[in-house]
Amino acid sequence: MDEALLRSLTPSVLAILVRRGADFAAAEDAVQDALVEAVRVWPDEPPRDPKGWLVTVAWRRFLDTTRAELSRRRRESATDEEPAPGPTPAVDDTLQLYFLCAHPSLTPSSAVALTLRAVGGLTTRQIARAYLVPEATMAQRISRAKRTVSGVRFDRPGDVATVLRVLYLVFNEGYSGDVDLAAEAIRLVRHLAAGYDHPEVAGLLALMLLHHARRASRTAPDGSLVPLAEQDRGRWDTMLIAEGVAILQAALARDRLGEYQAQAAIAALHADAPTAEETDWVQIVEWYDELLRLTGSPIVRLNRAVAVGEADGPHAGLAELATLDDSLPRHPAVAAYLHERAGDATTAARLYAEAAYKAPTLAERDHLTRQAARLNSRLPLRERPDR
Template identity: 75%
Template sequence: MSGAQVLDELLLRELTPAVIGVLVHRGVDFATAEDAVQEALLQAALTWPDQRPTDPKGWLITVAWRKFLDAHRAEAARRDREQRIDAEPAPGPTETADDTLQLYFLCAHPSLTPASTVALTLRAVGGLTTRQIAQAYLVPEATMAQRISRAKRTVSNVRFDQSGDVATVLRVLYLVFNEGYSGDVDLAAEAIRLTRQVATKIEHEEVAGLLALMLLHHARRPARTRADGSLVPLAEQDRSLWDTRLIAEGVDVLQHALARDRLGEFQAQAAIAALHADAQTAEETDWVQIVEWYDELLRITKSPVAQLNRAVAVGEADGARAGLAALAGLDPALPRYDAVSAYLHERDGDPVTAARLYHDAAQSATSLPERDHLTRQAARLNAQLRG
């Protein structure tokens, strides 16, 4: 794909929510508007490489409107309505109205399941095709199409100007980010792009906190896996591969958010990520301060996952025995509980228990790289015990 084609694809994604908003303001229901804009995007992908319009947004609005009218004319039962809206509306305030944030709220409607919310957000706000989303989530295109159709039907009667919940939108974006990348769509990069977009629409410390968290995590991505795809634990990563530009931006965004003195979950997580990023080596990590930030996070969320991660930090700051004590009150059924317990038992000088727990953790791993990593850890300890 050429540089111009990449730029065109990014521009199309940026313009998608604005064009949907224009059609909705013209009286088109959300589901129909979204379908028309998707058709316009497909036509743009075919024609723009040869002849890019001077006004890309205007071109998309015109083509999407015509797609809507064509579909509308095909519905004989609505002929009376067609005659009222057949004329092209003159440009007005609605042509420049930006309803991107309302689209985020609509796609993150509480009546939708998390999976449907993510899919609808990626299509209506992200501008991705159903095929791209299906590839990213490793499901058949027909399955994803049904999921998106059901989601659109669910929100079809929700008022477009209805206020939404910022926290729900942020959780959806964080879900997208944590999917990483698959197929030809990098969902982590897409989540960062969309979060930047939200940050330009709304002054909210947790929007900034999430953006900072994403940037700081994404900065470590080049060092997370080896050439063969195997995982590299944080302590073993080559920190020269970390993206210092993203780290600097993430820290700057976080500092501005923290200055508002309204601490939230994503800001606390970003502060922990910033402390990891600040350490030149694993040995220089300020684990004491990381434990303090986990305490702040737990005051906000009471999250069992945060408690699990805090136990690791306590083990690093105060010794493995203290980490195991922090782990003791948690539910062993928690994801990664066995892996954390294995790590702390090994640090505490109990390789027999650690090997067994690494093996158990591998059996319940949710990804192949994670399973392989845990299996190798168990094999390493078992080899040492046999030797």
């Protein structure tokens, strides 16, 4: 059984059912039933037209369910005739499915879950394991999301920026459980890019590839985080980097700059440097200026302060940092790094400890705790923060 084939066909089959008039929740249930039937039947009787087979079986399951529900007699009368057999139309409505799953009425977590289920073809159990929540909790989240979008018309243009934000959220979850969400996000963006010619879609794909290329070097054998400057660049995936850079260059050539292209340009400059010392920080600051113009994000300002500290020295970075709200996520970690580079180990040790306390993940907390301990071990006893 080719599981990859089933997952690749799932969104287009679901989109066809919705286009024919099925509401989203019922269509998604019918498609899942068809996938279960395919797993049972295909090993012994592989179809000549897998997509057509899935559409036929799913549509019949939808009609059976519709007929069985008295409350849906009106819908049944409108959709009772089964389409004539024949090749499945080549029209692909998957793009509209992306827009539907990223509908503004959904919370980000619900949009992500629905996208993984409806477009990614993952099971509820797989999604629950990836997000480390009980399967029943994830099932409820997906059911609510399906009910929310069931009444949404399928013939209206969607917002690609919302779709990209949802897919970026998927990517940032990385890997947990038995599903590699970073790889899944890349697969989905590749699929989106194949049917939607937009420079920001290409920019997001380039950004994901460039970040993913460094994945093997991000953690030590004991699972601890390895900062970018200390990573073994020989372990970076050069083929992914080359692909990401090529996609980015083609997107930038269209002169429609967006935030994902700007982020990808920063990632490309990191990937292009043979060593951390050879990083072109001046150009990175310039790209952060572009990104700040596009987004106005305080997180971008925080990251820009790091880049300024590298380009113009730690005191310049600290001056930039002083203009920002110190309640920003990771603000203490950035301050600690810049103070250490400026030679103030006492302040840096205290800030690393503070950053560890506020760290959003266990891996970050452990890394920052080790940084604080490293500096504390070098300080006289009277200067240590815990004294």
